[in-house]
Amino acid sequence: MAGRIDFHTIVRKTHLVSSMVLLLFLLMYVFSGVILINRVKFQVPEQVVEQKMVAITEPMDGAPDVYANKLARELDLKGRTVYRKDGDENWIFNYNFPGTRVTVTLRPEQDSLQIYTVHQERTFFTTVQQMHVLRGFRGGWPYTVWAIFYDTSCLALVLFAVTGILLWFRIRQKYPYGWIFLMLGISVPLLFSYLYLLWR
């Protein structure tokens, strides 16, 4: 009996904590989602693309992270920095800052840098919109912490739903129509998914 009580307490506390985790983070995402969907209404500036070539001052001679920092200083870039080497031996350095995405390509010849900038005028709404689609752990500690919060919220969404069902099940006689709402709640997303699968 005591085991059952303990389980219920855990479920209840999990439900409460997950709701708290979710509330603020989810509200932020709902707010940013509304802005993302209604970009025109909120006058979110359109993206402007610029492309230019600049002469190289110093070839890459060492670790890519050191070179990425050097480029950031020289070209006045900031934000999440990610780099990789593509199949053509080009080094690609990405600098993502809410509202601005800069891709610097260093060719194997190391003669010049190709700079591709996608820029949105940085307003509060631009930042909010970009934050909605922000993903990944790399790019410095604020992004890593944000990503951990993001993952925690995803887990909290599932936990909130599952513990909610368990809590209702315990008092299902008090809420007899719960089965109908539960079945509807589960079947609606599945029904729409199935419609997409059927759609030729």
Add this chain to the structure above:
Amino acid sequence: MKWSRFLPKLHVYGGLLCTGFLIMVGFSGYVHQHHPKFVQHEGRKTSWEQRIQTPGIEDRLLYKQAIRDSLGLFGHTPWWEDYKDSTGVSHFMIARPGKEYWVTEPVTGDLFLVDEHRTGLLNVLNQLHPLGAGMQGHGNGPGFIALWKWVSLALGIIAIMVLCISVYYWFTWSVKKKHWWYYIIGAALIPVTLFILIWLVG
């Protein structure tokens, strides 16, 4: 009905109604962050050739959208799924829940090759989240796309109400000690502080 009787009913029934929606959003959030391979499952493949007029548009995105519309397809054209192979032939993807199309452009002429890959249920479930926006500018789809937009909006509003009630219950029933308030306010300030930090500093 009294407020004190209505609130628990809204909390329980509304919460149960949102169960699938919340799990779906949590799942798609996880997929967005981690890109797990099991969601990218490729199903049956079919191919066909279709003769359409090559649009005379310079902008690559508009060009691909014009081809998509001429092919009678629906979906978005991700910029990262667009390349030229070693023979100089261009390929790009059109993606929509349930299907992905790889379009091979002709070097000369107007005969386009389309490879259609079916994706599984998990892939579609994952994409229901962004479809809450109605897939603006992704072509003319069937009516259930618009319907899902309104259904997901309603479920989202109910979910927020349920969450607010949940937190209200927590405050009225469970948070008895004053120091708990400091913990809660502190925890709530972390994401807001992070947002401001990323917004202003980068």
